Amino acid sequence: MKATAERIEKNTVLLEIEVEQEMLEQALDKAYRKVVKQVNIPGFRKGKAPKAMVERYVGKETLFGEAAEMVVPEAYMQALKETEIDPIDQPKIDIVQGEAGKPLIFKATVEVKPEVSLGEYKGVEVTRPSTEVTDEVVQQELERLQNRHAKLITVEDGEVQQDDTTLIDFAGYVDGEAFAGGTAENYTLIIGSGNFIPGFEEQLIGVKVGEEKDVDVTFPEEYHAENLSGKAATFKVKVNEIKRKELAVLDDEFAKDVSEFDTLDELRNDIRNKLKEAAATKANSAVENGTVDAVVANATVEIPEVMIEHKVEEMINNVGQRLAQQGVNMDQYFQYTNSSLNDMRERMKPDAEKTVRSELVLDAIAKAESITTSEEEVNEEIQKIAEYVKQDAKVVRKNLELQGGLGHIIQDMARRKVVAFLVDNAKISEDTKAE
Amino acid sequence: MKNSRDILIKPVVTEKSTSLLAENKYTFIVDLNANKTEIKKAVEDIFKVKVETVNTMRVKGKMKRVRQFTGRTPERKKAIVTLKDGDKIEIFEGL
Numbered sequence: 318m319k320a321t322a323e324r325i326e327k328n329t330v331l332l333e334i335e336v337e338q339e340m341l342e343q344a345l346d347k348a349y350r351k352v353v354k355q356v357n358i359p360g361f362r363k364g365k366a367p368k369a370m371v372e373r374y375v376g377k378e379t380l381f382g383e384a385a386e387m388v389v390p391e392a393y394m395q396a397l398k399e400t401e402i403d404p405i406d407q408p409k410i411d412i413v414q415g416e417a418g419k420p421l422i423f424k425a426t427v428e429v430k431p432e433v434s435l436g437e438y439k440g441v442e443v444t445r446p447s448t449e450v451t452d453e454v455v456q457q458e459l460e461r462l463q464n465r466h467a468k469l470i471t472v473e474d475g476e477v478q479q480d481d482t483t484l485i486d487f488a489g490y491v492d493g494e495a496f497a498g499g500t501a502e503n504y505t506l507i508i509g510s511g512n513f514i515p516g517f518e519e520q521l522i523g524v525k526v527g528e529e530k531d532v533d534v535t536f537p538e539e540y541h542a543e544n545l546s547g548k549a550a551t552f553k554v555k556v557n558e559i560k561r562k563e564l565a566v567l568d569d570e571f572a573k574d575v576s577e578f579d580t581l582d583e584l585r586n587d588i589r590n591k592l593k594e595a596a597a598t599k600a601n602s603a604v605e606n607g608t609v610d611a612v613v614a615n616a617t618v619e620i621p622e623v624m625i626e627h628k629v630e631e632m633i634n635n636v637g638q639r640l641a642q643q644g645v646n647m648d649q650y651f652q653y654t655n656s657s658l659n660d661m662r663e664r665m666k667p668d669a670e671k672t673v674r675s676e677l678v679l680d681a682i683a684k685a686e687s688i689t690t691s692e693e694e695v696n697e698e699i700q701k702i703a704e705y706v707k708q709d710a711k712v713v714r715k716n717l718e719l720q721g722g723l724g725h726i727i728q729d730m731a732r733r734k735v736v737a738f739l740v741d742n743a744k745i746s747e748d749t750k751a752e
Numbered sequence: 753m754k755n756s757r758d759i760l761i762k763p764v765v766t767e768k769s770t771s772l773l774a775e776n777k778y779t780f781i782v783d784l785n786a787n788k789t790e791i792k793k794a795v796e797d798i799f800k801v802k803v804e805t806v807n808t809m810r811v812k813g814k815m816k817r818v819r820q821f822t823g824r825t826p827e828r829k830k831a832i833v834t835l836k837d838g839d840k841i842e843i844f845e846g847l
Contacts, residue, residue, distance in 0.1 A: 366767075
């Protein structure tokens with residue numbers, strides 16, 4: 318097999334491939350063996366007719382087309398390997414010469430990955446956000462804990478205050494008449510929650526347990542029930558019970574109650590460490606993203622449209638899978654969000670372009686710095702996946718190979734390595750200011 | 753005597769007849785009333801080959817029925833002609 322590659326446009330390569338006669342003959346033979354099983358020729362059992370008979374019966378062209386279908390992809394793949402071309406789309410194939418007894422010549426036009434001209438990628442400057450955790454942040458976190466563990470205490474005889482939880486009976490009248498949905502007994506209302514129409518909750522403040530009060534309110538103009546919107550109403554309200562949140566005192570006792578620590582200081586330290594860890598993770602990814610962004614910005618790539626389209630398809634598939642896990646299919650999703658597949662495509666385009674761009678740049682750097690993934694590393698990764706899905710590593714590997722996911726994993730690992738390499742080489746300045 | 757072309761009606765192309773080609777035997781449907789000598793002459797005349805032997809057989813028509821009416825497909829005579837070594841009949845070539 319002979320193949321010549323020629324770059325005809327920026328991202329398009331024209332491959333001219335010649336397949337030797339013997340290979341073609343072999344393919345023709347195979348084609349005959351396949352076709353003969355499908356045609357029914359009178360006088361012969363299926364699959365028993367001689368070649369010339371089949372040829373006359375189905376036509377030479379059919380046999381030839383069948384043979385070409387077998388030999389072309391094979392030759393094409395081989396040609397790609399020989400010419401070291403990495404296509405990103407299906408090739409357009411034109412058969413130039415296709416006759417029995419002569420070599421088969423065909424042309425394949427294919428889009429390839431664009432050339433990336435890398436800019437500066439070593440020593441890009443990034444700022445690492447501070448991971449300092451201030452006392453106030455810790456205190457806030459403690460207070461949140463305190464609130465979560467607060468007890469509701471029934472107030473025997475007191476007045477309704479802000480943030481109290483009340484049990485009320487109420488009956489509402491518009492123009493002296495009760496209306497649907499305006500009455501309830503022992504309804505739990507938190508004052509200040511804003512669940513009721515504005516003014517209602519505020520007017521209850523100061524009412525004692527067991528007392529009744531008439532509350533005058535006006536329904537807002539944009540109330541959901543149209544017959545009520547904008548109308549003045551009177552509610553007869555009786556307060557049955559008042560419950561007040563009682564915050565625990567912040568002391569060692571509290572620490573013991575809410576955590577496995579014995580003293581408040583230990584709890585404080587724990588909170589601080591956890592916050593610090595979170596901040597560090599955040600800072601690391603910020604540094605990584607910042608570095609990659611900077612490097613990508615320094616490089617110039619012209620991305621062919623097909624690559625973006627492929628990426629968009631991939632992303633939509635991912636979304637679809639996530640939705641499917643939640644038991645929603647794509648059509649339902651579009652109905653809920655009142656959008657369409659095309660909207661989604663449009664929306665994802667900028668993101669897809671960005672991803673493709675950084676992937677291309679990262680791959681280019683990997684090539685420039687000859688960063689590769691070794692077999693052992695891949696095995697390690699597979700082992701990890703195997704442990705995660707609780708399957709044998711060999712099985713996992715086989716499945717991945719079958720689905721073609723192995724290449725993705727290797728690519729992904731290489732990219733992660735490049736990112737690490739970039740971060741190592743970046744000038745990182747610390748941001749000392751606390752958030 | 754009859755015309756050679758009236759004696760030989762058509763070649764038989766089946767799996768069985770194709771496999772007989774390997775033994776230099778060619779199969780024809782021939783006129784029901786033709787005898788071996790006539791067939792031999794006809795083949796030699798038309799294809800310009802030398803015939804060694806001729807075997808013939810009558811193929812009885814099959815019974816066919818359309819609703820209640822029974823009938824029979826026509827009876828035919830089949831001849832297997834063995835040629836002299838090296839001789840060939842072109843129309844069978846490549847089968």
